[in-house]
Amino acid sequence: MSTTSLAQPVKKAKKPKELNAVSPAANVIMHAVFILLCLTVLIPLWVIIVASLTPEMELIEDGYKLYAKSLTPEAYGFLFREGSIIFTAYKNTIIATLVGMALSVVSISLYAYPLSRKEFRFRRFFTFVSFFTMLFNAGVVPFYFVSRQILKIDNSIFALFLPLSFSAYWVIVMRTFYTSNVPDGVIESARIDGASEWRTFIQIVLPLAKPGLATVALFSAISIWNNFFNCMLLVDTAEHYNLQYMIYSTLSNARFLSEMATQVSSLGETIARLPTNAFRMAMAGVTMGPIILAYPFFQKYFVKGITLGAIKG
Amino acid sequence: MKKRIIAALLASALVMALAACGGSAATTAAPTTTKAAEKTEAPADDDGKETDAKETDAKETDAPATEAPDASDLPEYTLKYVEIGNQDCSRREAVEAVISEYIKPLINASIEFQIVAWGDWSEKAITALQSGQEMDIVFTADWQHYLRSVQSGSFNALNDPEGPYGDLLAKYGQDILSSLNPAFITGTQINGINYAVPTNKELAVPNGWLYNIDKAEEYGFVPLKESEGLMKVQDFEPYLEKMKEAEPSSYPYLFSGGNGDEPWVPGFTNFGVITMVQDPDENGNFDETIVNMWESDYAMQLCQTMFDWAQKGYIHPDAALTTFNDSDIFKTGDFLIYQQPLKGNNIKAQERVNASGNKNLNIGEIYGQKKVVTTTHTGGSMLAIPVTSADPERAMMYINMMHRDTDLLNMMLYGVPGEDWEIDEGDEYKRVNIINAEWSGAHGGAWTFGNTALQTPTTMEDPEKNRLLQEYALDAVPHPSLGFRFDQTPVEALVAALNNVRDAYERSLYAGAIDPVENIPKFNDEMRAAGLDEIMAEVQKQYDEWKANLAG
Numbered sequence: 126m127s128t129t130s131l132a133q134p135v136k137k138a139k140k141p142k143e144l145n146a147v148s149p150a151a152n153v154i155m156h157a158v159f160i161l162l163c164l165t166v167l168i169p170l171w172v173i174i175v176a177s178l179t180p181e182m183e184l185i186e187d188g189y190k191l192y193a194k195s196l197t198p199e200a201y202g203f204l205f206r207e208g209s210i211i212f213t214a215y216k217n218t219i220i221a222t223l224v225g226m227a228l229s230v231v232s233i234s235l236y237a238y239p240l241s242r243k244e245f246r247f248r249r250f251f252t253f254v255s256f257f258t259m260l261f262n263a264g265v266v267p268f269y270f271v272s273r274q275i276l277k278i279d280n281s282i283f284a285l286f287l288p289l290s291f292s293a294y295w296v297i298v299m300r301t302f303y304t305s306n307v308p309d310g311v312i313e314s315a316r317i318d319g320a321s322e323w324r325t326f327i328q329i330v331l332p333l334a335k336p337g338l339a340t341v342a343l344f345s346a347i348s349i350w351n352n353f354f355n356c357m358l359l360v361d362t363a364e365h366y367n368l369q370y371m372i373y374s375t376l377s378n379a380r381f382l383s384e385m386a387t388q389v390s391s392l393g394e395t396i397a398r399l400p401t402n403a404f405r406m407a408m409a410g411v412t413m414g415p416i417i418l419a420y421p422f423f424q425k426y427f428v429k430g431i432t433l434g435a436i437k438g
Numbered sequence: 439m440k441k442r443i444i445a446a447l448l449a450s451a452l453v454m455a456l457a458a459c460g461g462s463a464a465t466t467a468a469p470t471t472t473k474a475a476e477k478t479e480a481p482a483d484d485d486g487k488e489t490d491a492k493e494t495d496a497k498e499t500d501a502p503a504t505e506a507p508d509a510s511d512l513p514e515y516t517l518k519y520v521e522i523g524n525q526d527c528s529r530r531e532a533v534e535a536v537i538s539e540y541i542k543p544l545i546n547a548s549i550e551f552q553i554v555a556w557g558d559w560s561e562k563a564i565t566a567l568q569s570g571q572e573m574d575i576v577f578t579a580d581w582q583h584y585l586r587s588v589q590s591g592s593f594n595a596l597n598d599p600e601g602p603y604g605d606l607l608a609k610y611g612q613d614i615l616s617s618l619n620p621a622f623i624t625g626t627q628i629n630g631i632n633y634a635v636p637t638n639k640e641l642a643v644p645n646g647w648l649y650n651i652d653k654a655e656e657y658g659f660v661p662l663k664e665s666e667g668l669m670k671v672q673d674f675e676p677y678l679e680k681m682k683e684a685e686p687s688s689y690p691y692l693f694s695g696g697n698g699d700e701p702w703v704p705g706f707t708n709f710g711v712i713t714m715v716q717d718p719d720e721n722g723n724f725d726e727t728i729v730n731m732w733e734s735d736y737a738m739q740l741c742q743t744m745f746d747w748a749q750k751g752y753i754h755p756d757a758a759l760t761t762f763n764d765s766d767i768f769k770t771g772d773f774l775i776y777q778q779p780l781k782g783n784n785i786k787a788q789e790r791v792n793a794s795g796n797k798n799l800n801i802g803e804i805y806g807q808k809k810v811v812t813t814t815h816t817g818g819s820m821l822a823i824p825v826t827s828a829d830p831e832r833a834m835m836y837i838n839m840m841h842r843d844t845d846l847l848n849m850m851l852y853g854v855p856g857e858d859w860e861i862d863e864g865d866e867y868k869r870v871n872i873i874n875a876e877w878s879g880a881h882g883g884a885w886t887f888g889n890t891a892l893q894t895p896t897t898m899e900d901p902e903k904n905r906l907l908q909e910y911a912l913d914a915v916p917h918p919s920l921g922f923r924f925d926q927t928p929v930e931a932l933v934a935a936l937n938n939v940r941d942a943y944e945r946s947l948y949a950g951a952i953d954p955v956e957n958i959p960k961f962n963d964e965m966r967a968a969g970l971d972e973i974m975a976e977v978q979k980q981y982d983e984w985k986a987n988l989a990g
Contacts, residue, residue, distance in 0.1 A: 185767065186770060186772075208528050210525075213528070265565065266569060269569055270569055273569075357555075357562060358561070358565070361526065361554075362526055363525070363530065364528075366525070371525065374525055377558065378556040381556045381557035383760075384760070386695065389579070389818055391639065391819065395882070399524075
């Protein structure tokens, strides 16, 4: 709207000011603020990438910088060396994210839909059941017990996504989304046309709920991609590690060891064997990988979700 | 009707909520109750095991030449070995296979390793112990919940003749007993009983400093050798000044979180503040008064020196931050003095140079303390047999082999012979040449495995290193508190409060970031407010009890 008027400055002078137009001063200020915000996100990323390519000695002597005097791919070479578990971890993370995302979209959309229908008798009860888990949980030891000894998902790829593939929070969000974006009138008309409950859900409700589903998909994908805790607790073998756990354990080892070093004499040498700074940065960079691409892909649904509605006029 | 249902729902929700809130309390309570149950069940079980034990004893007396029973008599068994380290790696299965093949004819067992990361240990390994997961050999140490695991009944007693498995150490651990310095055994006992086998490693760990020999020569610094006497941190001042003058951008005193001529018994309590003097006087007498180290003149003088040095720029301005990375600066060699606990014979210096990857470093050692054996260094690395082990005897046989068998130790350390490492034939000492460091970088390191003197060093190490390490401790004096472990459970909350106060002051004082004249009295006041006196009384009480127990 206002961009077209900016592109043609000559016409702009003649045209009376548009009703919703932003004054040039405000425009400049807003752009400046958003550019600054973008920079606060981009600069750390840039520093990570530069640091991962800087020779270790230079990094120690000069610290982290925006540019490096010399570049070396050494850290990446070490990261992707033969036999490195990073390949397995990458594969595990991607599979877990895709499967977990699909599973959570299915389970959340199915659970939330009946809760949004006023004629469902037990909706309060089932809302409460899922809401309750948001407020209270039993803690780590029971979780450990149940996952390992009852569900037996330890040391398998299931440990990486199964505990995360249902979320009470997103059930509540989806329920609200259904109630506000899928009007009763639409469902009623489907029923009058003779559609069964499943048909109504799949062909009428789900397409209308696409933006909501996209949100659930994106956030569950991110939470699975970023989760290291389940891997830490439930996975003992390298073949089922995920990327975030590898990063997390490298950093937590470094922190733990340097805290203990003054107490335990033998640890000094162990600390000095820890991965280099450049290596840690390379790992951080690699971990961001494909998940960044998820954002632009889902973005179009977010925009649609704002601009589209079911009943026009 | 509807209202009643809602009321019932609410009531049940409340009960569930309470149960959930009580979750953490329940988990701590659970082990004790199950323990009690076990105890009542135990006697019946005991008898059976006792007779078993007697039978094997009888066998042994029949054939004294073979100390362990013949492998073919034993049923097949898989040992689960939980080791501390960096991360699991892709070579693990190959290493397990080669070790299993090796130990099969000896003890008819195969082995499975699980490497738990340093930082995850408290959460993962301890949770596994508490939840009763089956394992046979598990790493433990005083700095990794040894006392607590013993108290919660997670570990088998190893030399308790009354215990369910009898004196395992005497029956299957003869090589352990014959090769370990006796101070290791007494130092790791709790009420006279060992719950873990200590690793045979450095025993005397005097504090001191590493110094950069090249820089020392440049600035005319000639430190005393260990045989010539001990040094004090203040002795370095003139040379630090010279280096700072010549190289204004450097920080000649590299700080690693402590000091070097510290007179206190390290790890006397796990929060440092309450301790006693370590070194004996000229007549060899020890002072066993329990003190608050922050009220001593020593602490005041040291912190004044550090404050002065920080002002003059001898110490890095970031040194007070916990994120300060001293090993990185060590790597560059841009320092004169670097505080470190030492192990004698320049071994620490070598290890640090090797680990740094900068072979051009020329590092020497300066000693600040006498050789005294304290609890914390005997229990720095141990192997325990959890009560969940189905065959503790086999586990003990395996641990015993780690104190006897060089081939086994080398495989555990470096991986598959021929693939991960080989003996360097060109080397006159036949040291190990590492081909693939995947496995050797994954586990906790040489000092977590059995007898370090039997391990073959790598081509990067001094061939005499392991022998020297153990010889160094031969003339070390045991401290009277050797074997004392403070149990902080009775004053848990106070200790937590004390540690919060310590976090606010200690590192800043050591690194000279704040003025000690003003801050040490404030620090002491705050610690007293947090309950220092009560904790001190508890330490004194436990020490007296322990002492009386020892005498009686």
